[in-house]
Amino acid sequence: MPITDLLQRTLSDLRISVTDRCNLRCNYCMPAELYDGHRFLPKQEILDFEEIARLARLFATLGVRKLRLTGGEPLLRRELDRLVRALAKIPGIDDLALTTNGLLLPAQAAGLRAAGLRRLTVSLDALDDAIFARMNGRGVPVAEVLAGLAAAEAAGFTRIKINAVIERGVNDGEVLRLAEHFRGTGHVLRFIEFMDVGESNGWKMERVVSATEIARLIDARFPLEPLERERDPETALRYRYRDGAGEIGIIASVTRPFCGACSRARLSAKGELFTCLFAASGFDLRALLRGGATDLEILRALEQRWGAREDRYSERRAEAAARGESLPKVEMSYIGG
Numbered sequence: 228m229p230i231t232d233l234l235q236r237t238l239s240d241l242r243i244s245v246t247d248r249c250n251l252r253c254n255y256c257m258p259a260e261l262y263d264g265h266r267f268l269p270k271q272e273i274l275d276f277e278e279i280a281r282l283a284r285l286f287a288t289l290g291v292r293k294l295r296l297t298g299g300e301p302l303l304r305r306e307l308d309r310l311v312r313a314l315a316k317i318p319g320i321d322d323l324a325l326t327t328n329g330l331l332l333p334a335q336a337a338g339l340r341a342a343g344l345r346r347l348t349v350s351l352d353a354l355d356d357a358i359f360a361r362m363n364g365r366g367v368p369v370a371e372v373l374a375g376l377a378a379a380e381a382a383g384f385t386r387i388k389i390n391a392v393i394e395r396g397v398n399d400g401e402v403l404r405l406a407e408h409f410r411g412t413g414h415v416l417r418f419i420e421f422m423d424v425g426e427s428n429g430w431k432m433e434r435v436v437s438a439t440e441i442a443r444l445i446d447a448r449f450p451l452e453p454l455e456r457e458r459d460p461e462t463a464l465r466y467r468y469r470d471g472a473g474e475i476g477i478i479a480s481v482t483r484p485f486c487g488a489c490s491r492a493r494l495s496a497k498g499e500l501f502t503c504l505f506a507a508s509g510f511d512l513r514a515l516l517r518g519g520a521t522d523l524e525i526l527r528a529l530e531q532r533w534g535a536r537e538d539r540y541s542e543r544r545a546e547a548a549a550r551g552e553s554l555p556k557v558e559m560s561y562i563g564g
């Protein structure tokens with residue numbers, strides 16, 4: 228039975244963070260100065276695959292059609308293909324995707340594909356090694372991500388989404404280069420406005436390169452025409468190259484928020500339900516799972532949480548900023564973007 232929240236938004240999309248750990252330290256997400264030495268969750272605190280699959284099944288009965296695995300870095304979770312296989316079998320789930328930094332794809336792409344993973348997003352913020360190394364906080368060269376991408380292609384993934392977070396003064400000079408590189412490859416490059424997620428990434432509005440600016444920059448070199456905005460699930464602004472070299476997307480959650488169409492819930496690695504990327508706290512589903520709750524009890528709890536939802540953080544951001552305030556938030560690596 229599909230359910231709706233207080234703003235009449237359905238629940239159709241669930242992001243599942245399978246780990247809070249990562250092998251990179253992207254400056255906008257898990258900056259090394261804060262995350263090196265950080266105490267990550269011990270194994271017993273993280274949901275096991277059976278718990279995740281049970282919750283996913285229950286979410287599917289409430290109308291969820293799309294699952295996306297994320298993290299931290301999801302490929303760090305051992306035997307992830309086992310989870311993919313279980314999720315792919317859930318009735319009602321017609322889209323199963325994963326977001327990764329790509330580094331472990333050479334070893335895992337084929338297994339994930341065979342297990343039933345259909346769609347892949349690979350994050351890559353720059354093609355210049357020095358810029359990328361600085362952004363990823365681990366000195367990892369671009370070639371490692373490109374090798375992951377090549378492995379994914381070889382495993383049969385097509386129309387891979389490439390996510391690039393653009394930060395002014397850091398990698399805004401890479402926008403055109405990325406566009407040129409991925410034009411004509413069949414993959415869909417998506418620029419993401421730098422977001423004020425969590426408290427640790429030093430976000431300032433001046434560092435956001437707006438969707439309008441990004442589109443103008445690309446259009447001046449490779450003429451674009453707008454396509455209809457995806458309503459759900461990704462809500463990216465979409466453009467196609469006029470010369471037929473493919474499509475790009477821009478996720479403008481800062482300058483053109485899309486809360487009105489937001490039908491996405493998030494499950495953290497330790498089993499908390501977040502009804503907004505910017506929510507300050509989550510609802511502890513793990514306690515229900517491990518406390519012996521029945522399916523019906525869990526369904527009721529989910530219905531109740533979603534039914535009470537009125538999150539629209541991105542739309543409220545501007546209002547709060549005008550009052551000189553900011554709102555407390557969780558870290559992105561915790562709930563997976």
Ligand code: SAM
Nearest residue numbers: 255256298299300326327328350390421422564
């Ligand atoms: N580790 C995987 C990866 O990087 O693809 C999956 C998790 S990561 C949190 C998911 C996505 O969130 C990535 O594409 C990343 O670039 C994006 N992201 C992280 N912090 C962000 C921020 N402050 N603003 C915008 N996007 C961000």
Ligand code: SF4
Nearest residue numbers: 249251253256299328
């Ligand atoms: Fe890790 Fe992804 Fe965050 Fe980068 S964006 S630190 S790869 S979780």
Ligand code: SF4
Nearest residue numbers: 486489503504540541
């Ligand atoms: Fe959805 Fe929250 Fe983002 Fe708005 S700010 S689109 S409600 S996740």
